[in-house]
Amino acid sequence: GAVVSQHPSRVICKSGTSVKIECRSLDFQATTMFWYRQFPKQSLMLMATSNEGSKATYEQGVEKDKFLINHASLTLSTLTVTSAHPEDSSFYICSASRLAGGLDTQYFGPGTRLTVL
Amino acid sequence: AQSVSQHNHHVILSEAASLELGCNYSYGGTVNLFWYVQYPGQHLQLLLKYFSGDPLVKGIKGFEAEFIKSKFSFNLRKPSVQWSDTAEYFCAVNALGTTDSWGKLQFGAGTQVVVTP
Numbered sequence: 001g002a003v004v005s006q007h008p009s010r011v012i013c014k015s016g017t018s019v020k021i022e023c024r025s026l027d028f029q030a031t032t033m034f035w036y037r038q039f040p041k042q043s044l045m046l047m048a049t050s051n052e053g054s055k056a057t058y059e060q061g062v063e064k065d066k067f068l069i070n071h072a073s074l075t076l077s078t079l080t081v082t083s084a085h086p087e088d089s090s091f092y093i094c095s096a097s098r099l100a101g102g103l104d105t106q107y108f109g110p111g112t113r114l115t116v117l
Numbered sequence: 118a119q120s121v122s123q124h125n126h127h128v129i130l131s132e133a134a135s136l137e138l139g140c141n142y143s144y145g146g147t148v149n150l151f152w153y154v155q156y157p158g159q160h161l162q163l164l165l166k167y168f169s170g171d172p173l174v175k176g177i178k179g180f181e182a183e184f185i186k187s188k189f190s191f192n193l194r195k196p197s198v199q200w201s202d203t204a205e206y207f208c209a210v211n212a213l214g215t216t217d218s219w220g221k222l223q224f225g226a227g228t229q230v231v232v233t234p
Contacts, residue, residue: 004160034222043224043226043227044222046221093160093161105163107163108160108161108162110159111160
Protein backbone atom coordinates (compact mmCIF):
# COMPACT_ATOMS: atom_id res chain seq x y z
CA GLY A 1 0.00 0.00 0.00
CA ALA A 2 0.82 3.73 0.03
CA VAL A 3 1.65 4.16 -3.63
CA VAL A 4 2.05 7.61 -5.13
CA SER A 5 2.21 8.21 -8.86
CA GLN A 6 3.25 11.22 -10.88
CA HIS A 7 2.48 12.13 -14.43
CA PRO A 8 4.24 12.80 -16.67
CA SER A 9 7.56 11.24 -15.78
CA ARG A 10 9.36 13.49 -18.24
CA VAL A 11 8.36 16.65 -20.01
CA ILE A 12 10.19 18.95 -22.36
CA CYS A 13 8.69 22.33 -23.10
CA LYS A 14 9.56 25.61 -24.71
CA SER A 15 10.39 28.67 -22.67
CA GLY A 16 7.29 30.68 -21.83
CA THR A 17 4.86 27.79 -21.85
CA SER A 18 3.13 26.26 -18.83
CA VAL A 19 3.44 22.69 -17.66
CA LYS A 20 1.13 20.77 -15.35
CA ILE A 21 2.37 17.86 -13.23
CA GLU A 22 -0.06 15.53 -11.52
CA CYS A 23 0.48 13.68 -8.26
CA ARG A 24 -1.91 10.93 -7.23
CA SER A 25 -2.18 8.75 -4.16
CA LEU A 26 -3.37 5.45 -5.61
CA ASP A 27 -4.45 3.44 -2.60
CA PHE A 28 -4.94 5.89 0.21
CA GLN A 29 -6.41 9.28 0.90
CA ALA A 30 -3.80 11.99 1.17
CA THR A 31 -4.88 14.79 3.42
CA THR A 32 -1.59 16.56 2.87
CA MET A 33 0.65 16.58 -0.18
CA PHE A 34 4.06 18.12 -0.55
CA TRP A 35 5.99 19.31 -3.57
CA TYR A 36 9.77 19.14 -3.68
CA ARG A 37 12.44 20.11 -6.12
CA GLN A 38 15.67 18.19 -6.47
CA PHE A 39 18.71 19.56 -8.25
CA PRO A 40 21.40 17.21 -9.55
CA LYS A 41 23.56 15.77 -6.79
CA GLN A 42 21.55 17.67 -4.20
CA SER A 43 18.91 16.89 -1.67
CA LEU A 44 15.20 17.54 -1.87
CA MET A 45 14.05 21.10 -1.23
CA LEU A 46 10.49 21.57 -0.07
CA MET A 47 8.58 23.99 -2.28
CA ALA A 48 5.11 23.91 -0.81
CA THR A 49 2.65 22.05 1.35
CA SER A 50 -0.95 21.58 0.36
CA ASN A 51 -3.88 20.34 2.38
CA GLU A 52 -6.94 19.12 0.55
CA GLY A 53 -9.37 21.93 -0.03
CA SER A 54 -7.04 24.64 1.21
CA LYS A 55 -4.58 27.00 -0.36
CA ALA A 56 -1.04 25.76 -0.52
CA THR A 57 1.60 27.07 1.83
CA TYR A 58 4.78 28.00 0.03
CA GLU A 59 8.29 27.96 1.39
CA GLN A 60 10.29 31.14 1.51
CA GLY A 61 11.68 32.03 -1.87
CA VAL A 62 9.18 29.99 -3.87
CA GLU A 63 7.01 32.12 -6.14
CA LYS A 64 3.42 31.09 -5.65
CA ASP A 65 2.32 32.76 -8.88
CA LYS A 66 4.86 30.76 -10.80
CA PHE A 67 4.27 27.40 -9.15
CA LEU A 68 0.52 26.98 -8.90
CA ILE A 69 -0.61 24.15 -6.67
CA ASN A 70 -4.08 22.70 -6.55
CA HIS A 71 -5.20 19.97 -4.16
CA ALA A 72 -8.81 19.57 -5.08
CA SER A 73 -9.32 16.01 -3.89
CA LEU A 74 -7.88 13.59 -1.37
CA THR A 75 -6.07 11.70 -4.10
CA LEU A 76 -4.88 14.36 -6.50
CA SER A 77 -2.63 17.39 -6.36
CA THR A 78 -1.29 19.31 -9.34
CA LEU A 79 1.69 21.57 -9.76
CA THR A 80 1.61 23.97 -12.69
CA VAL A 81 4.82 25.68 -13.65
CA THR A 82 3.67 28.84 -15.38
CA SER A 83 5.72 30.65 -18.01
CA ALA A 84 8.52 28.17 -17.59
CA HIS A 85 12.12 29.24 -18.14
CA PRO A 86 15.30 27.19 -18.46
CA GLU A 87 16.15 27.83 -14.82
CA ASP A 88 12.96 25.96 -13.87
CA SER A 89 14.41 22.80 -15.34
CA SER A 90 14.63 20.35 -12.50
CA PHE A 91 13.31 17.16 -10.99
CA TYR A 92 9.98 17.74 -9.24
CA ILE A 93 8.85 15.21 -6.66
CA CYS A 94 5.60 15.03 -4.77
CA SER A 95 4.83 13.20 -1.56
CA ALA A 96 1.60 12.37 0.18
CA SER A 97 0.66 11.87 3.78
CA ARG A 98 -2.49 10.41 5.25
CA LEU A 99 -2.69 12.75 8.17
CA ALA A 100 -3.24 16.47 8.12
CA GLY A 101 -0.08 18.46 8.52
CA GLY A 102 2.05 15.60 7.27
CA LEU A 103 2.84 14.16 10.70
CA ASP A 104 2.46 10.70 9.31
CA THR A 105 5.00 9.14 7.00
CA GLN A 106 5.34 10.81 3.62
CA TYR A 107 5.18 8.53 0.60
CA PHE A 108 6.97 9.77 -2.45
CA GLY A 109 6.12 9.75 -6.10
CA PRO A 110 8.66 8.78 -8.77
CA GLY A 111 9.28 12.37 -9.80
CA THR A 112 8.91 14.39 -12.98
CA ARG A 113 11.91 15.54 -14.97
CA LEU A 114 11.16 18.97 -16.45
CA THR A 115 13.39 20.35 -19.17
CA VAL A 116 12.70 23.86 -20.43
CA LEU A 117 14.34 24.74 -23.71
CA ALA B 118 16.64 27.06 11.26
CA GLN B 119 16.90 23.33 11.60
CA SER B 120 19.46 21.43 9.60
CA VAL B 121 20.27 17.82 8.85
CA SER B 122 23.82 16.68 8.23
CA GLN B 123 24.92 13.49 6.57
CA HIS B 124 28.61 13.06 7.09
CA ASN B 125 29.51 10.99 4.07
CA HIS B 126 28.56 12.03 0.58
CA HIS B 127 29.97 8.96 -1.08
CA VAL B 128 30.70 5.53 0.33
CA ILE B 129 32.19 2.59 -1.56
CA LEU B 130 32.37 -0.81 0.06
CA SER B 131 32.48 -4.47 -0.82
CA GLU B 132 29.71 -6.99 -0.48
CA ALA B 133 29.39 -8.42 3.03
CA ALA B 134 31.00 -5.36 4.58
CA SER B 135 29.18 -3.50 7.30
CA LEU B 136 27.63 -0.13 6.60
CA GLU B 137 27.04 2.79 8.91
CA LEU B 138 25.79 6.14 7.67
CA GLY B 139 25.79 9.10 9.99
CA CYS B 140 22.98 11.59 10.40
CA ASN B 141 22.86 14.53 12.78
CA TYR B 142 20.24 17.20 13.14
CA SER B 143 20.23 20.54 14.85
CA TYR B 144 16.75 20.80 16.37
CA GLY B 145 16.57 20.49 20.15
CA GLY B 146 12.91 19.59 20.50
CA THR B 147 10.82 16.57 19.66
CA VAL B 148 11.52 15.03 16.28
CA ASN B 149 10.29 12.32 13.97
CA LEU B 150 13.18 10.72 12.11
CA PHE B 151 13.31 8.89 8.80
CA TRP B 152 15.70 7.17 6.48
CA TYR B 153 14.71 6.98 2.85
CA VAL B 154 16.49 5.12 0.06
CA GLN B 155 16.51 5.90 -3.63
CA TYR B 156 17.64 3.04 -5.85
CA PRO B 157 18.96 3.95 -9.31
CA GLY B 158 16.11 5.11 -11.47
CA GLN B 159 13.53 4.65 -8.75
CA HIS B 160 11.65 6.88 -6.36
CA LEU B 161 12.30 7.49 -2.70
CA GLN B 162 11.26 4.60 -0.50
CA LEU B 163 10.95 4.54 3.26
CA LEU B 164 13.57 2.36 4.92
CA LEU B 165 12.59 3.01 8.51
CA LYS B 166 11.27 5.65 10.84
CA TYR B 167 11.35 6.65 14.47
CA PHE B 168 8.48 8.44 16.15
CA SER B 169 8.82 7.33 19.78
CA GLY B 170 9.60 4.33 21.95
CA ASP B 171 12.58 2.02 21.46
CA PRO B 172 15.37 4.15 20.02
CA LEU B 173 16.68 1.20 18.04
CA VAL B 174 14.40 0.78 15.07
CA LYS B 175 14.47 -1.95 12.49
CA GLY B 176 13.50 -1.34 8.92
CA ILE B 177 13.23 -3.22 5.71
CA LYS B 178 16.02 -5.16 4.00
CA GLY B 179 18.01 -5.69 7.20
CA PHE B 180 18.58 -2.03 7.97
CA GLU B 181 18.36 -0.55 11.43
CA ALA B 182 18.93 2.86 12.96
CA GLU B 183 19.57 4.13 16.44
CA PHE B 184 18.25 7.39 17.79
CA ILE B 185 20.61 8.92 20.32
CA LYS B 186 18.87 12.00 21.64
CA SER B 187 21.88 13.34 23.52
CA LYS B 188 23.91 13.30 20.33
CA PHE B 189 21.10 14.50 18.04
CA SER B 190 21.91 11.53 15.85
CA PHE B 191 20.05 8.87 13.91
CA ASN B 192 22.67 6.66 12.30
CA LEU B 193 21.74 3.96 9.83
CA ARG B 194 23.39 0.55 9.93
CA LYS B 195 23.44 -2.73 8.09
CA PRO B 196 25.76 -5.51 9.22
CA SER B 197 26.34 -7.05 5.80
CA VAL B 198 25.58 -5.20 2.58
CA GLN B 199 24.69 -6.65 -0.78
CA TRP B 200 25.28 -5.35 -4.27
CA SER B 201 21.57 -4.52 -4.42
CA ASP B 202 22.05 -1.99 -1.60
CA THR B 203 23.73 0.34 -4.07
CA ALA B 204 21.59 3.45 -3.80
CA GLU B 205 21.38 6.94 -2.40
CA TYR B 206 20.35 7.20 1.22
CA PHE B 207 18.63 10.23 2.70
CA CYS B 208 18.11 11.07 6.34
CA ALA B 209 15.10 13.26 7.04
CA VAL B 210 13.84 14.99 10.14
CA ASN B 211 10.42 16.32 11.02
CA ALA B 212 10.89 18.88 13.76
CA LEU B 213 7.77 19.00 15.87
CA GLY B 214 6.78 21.74 18.22
CA THR B 215 7.24 24.71 15.96
CA THR B 216 4.48 25.94 13.72
CA ASP B 217 6.97 26.82 11.04
CA SER B 218 8.34 23.31 10.64
CA TRP B 219 5.31 21.26 11.66
CA GLY B 220 4.89 18.33 9.29
CA LYS B 221 7.77 19.39 7.05
CA LEU B 222 10.64 17.08 6.30
CA GLN B 223 14.14 18.50 6.33
CA PHE B 224 16.42 16.28 4.25
CA GLY B 225 20.09 15.68 4.54
CA ALA B 226 22.22 16.00 1.43
CA GLY B 227 22.19 12.27 0.86
CA THR B 228 24.89 9.61 0.79
CA GLN B 229 25.63 7.71 -2.37
CA VAL B 230 26.49 4.13 -1.46
CA VAL B 231 28.17 1.88 -4.00
CA VAL B 232 28.56 -1.78 -3.15
CA THR B 233 31.06 -3.65 -5.28
CA PRO B 234 30.74 -7.38 -5.93
